[in-house]
Amino acid sequence: MEHIDEEIARLLLDLGIDKANLNWTTRVTMILAILLVSYIVTKLFRHALIPAVRKITAKTKATWDDYLFNDDMLHSFSRMIPPIIFYLLLPFVFDGYPHVLAILLKACLIYLIVVTLMLIRSFLKSIYEISSEHEALRYRPLKGIYQMVLLLAIAVGIILIISILIDQNAATILAGLGASAAVLMLIFKDSILGLVAGVQLSANDMLRPGDWVTMAKYGADGYVLEVSLTTVKVQNFDKTITTIPPYALVSDSFQNWRGMWENGSRRIKRSLYIDMTTVRFCTGEEVRNYVEKGWIEAPEEGGEPMVNLQAYRMYLLAYLQKNPKVNHDMMIMVRQLQPTPEGLPLEVYCFADTIEWLKYEAIQNDLFNHFIAVLPRFGLCIYQHPSGSDLARFWAADNKNV
Structure with missing residues (x-):
């Protein structure tokens, strides 16, 4: 710094300007000259150097330099030129006025800190764009981490500005802030919890932008739009937006459907409630009829008589195993559940070969339409509570008999 001062003083002395003997006219002229130099250097940087850098980055095969040296980043860097020039040249204009110079x-230093923070913001934005294009980092919730780094940079900048204004060392201010750390932690509680939660979500790969998540506690059922420092935005299927604190995703339970998307199959798990009064043994003729139609395999001779519910379950299992819209690499099962007052649940468990919602619902509907329609052929009935029309029909039948 002293070497630069000496060189500039020698240059001014060669021009006939002694900084010890300056009148106000000369001072004003030099201030205007400093402003002009700052303006010219900034314009040369923006209109000469920036286009040259852009041309160089455009010729490279890598894409990271296109983001790192984008217009926002280079323009943020050009904003640092004026305060640096002012800081170097103003001592020669106000040498005899130490208070004004101070x-x-x-x-100038505060101006330089502010534009440095703007440069850091542009740099973090470029890094975020680079990570968004990277295959391994694209689906990581890194935005919250970048926001926390920017928040820390702003906090350091504010401390430096305060230290400049009160002529104190920044370390002294930091020591004073240590005493009020509890208050600061209370103020920035959400940000601190959000940062810790963001690191946990990213490290454990629990959540990515684009995931379908369900969290009944917060009424969230849709796709993750954004994972930031303080909120996770979820667009529900009705196009409403639900915001969830990141730490809630770590402390509470939520359902992530990403595995279903990666697998390419969606589970079908639905029960038919069978009227238990219709469950009975099949006749020999019924068993032969089922075997001839290929609905079931022939039972062993001398074994226990076949129950119509067993034959129906075997039929459903064979139907699912032959259905081309069912994923045969995943589990296929038809089982009885615990009997209930509403009947005997017969659960169908399989996976559709698609994850598209409309196609999935169509496959599920087709399956159960068939299962319900074929049920009477096995002498079975679906249980349902009697309705008013049922009671009216029974009452009419009784009156007719009377």
């Missing part, structure tokens, strides 16, 4: 130099 105020102006403080203003």
Whole structure:
């Protein structure tokens, strides 16, 4: 710094300007000259150097330099030129006015800190765009981490500005803030919890933008739009937006459907409630009829008589195993559940070969339409509570008999 001062003083002395003997006219002229130099250097940087850098980055095969040296980043860097020039040249204009010079130099330093923070913001934005294009980092919730780094940079910048204004060392201010750490932690509680939760979500790969998540506690059922420092935005299927604190996703339970999307299959798990009064043994003729139609395999001779519910279950299992819209690489099962007052649940468990919602519902509907329609052929009935029309029909039948 002293070497630069000496060189500039020698240059001014060669021009006939002695910084010890400056009148106000010369000072004003030099201030205007400093402003002009700052303007010219900034314009040369923006209109000469920036296009040259852009041309160089455009010729490279890598894409990271296109984001790192984008217009926002380079323009943020150009904003640092004026305060640096002011800080170097103002001492020669106000050499005899130490108080004025001290105020102006403080203003230059504060200006430099502000534009440095803007540069850091642009740099973090570029890094985020680069990570969004990277295959391994694209689906990581890194936005919250970048926001926390920017928040820390802003906090350090504010401390430096305060230290400049009160002429104190930044370390002294930090020591004073240590005493009020509890208050700061209370103020920034959500941000701190959000940062810790964001690191856990990213490290454990629990959540990615684009995942379908369900969290009944917060009424969330849809796709993750954004994972930031303080909120996770979920667009529900009715197009409403639900915001969830990131730490809630770590402390509470939520359902992530990503595995279903990666597998390419969606589970079908639905029960038919059978009227238990219709469950009975099959006749020999019925068994032969089922075997001839290929609905079931022939039972062993001398074994227990076949029950119509057993034959129906075997039929459903064979139907699912032959259905081309069912994923045969996943589990296929038809089982009885615990009897209930509403009947005997016969659960169908399989996976559709698609994850598209409309196609999935169509496959599920087709399966159960068939299962319900074929049920009477096995002498079985679906249980349902009697309705008003049922009671009216029975009452009419009784009156007719009377």
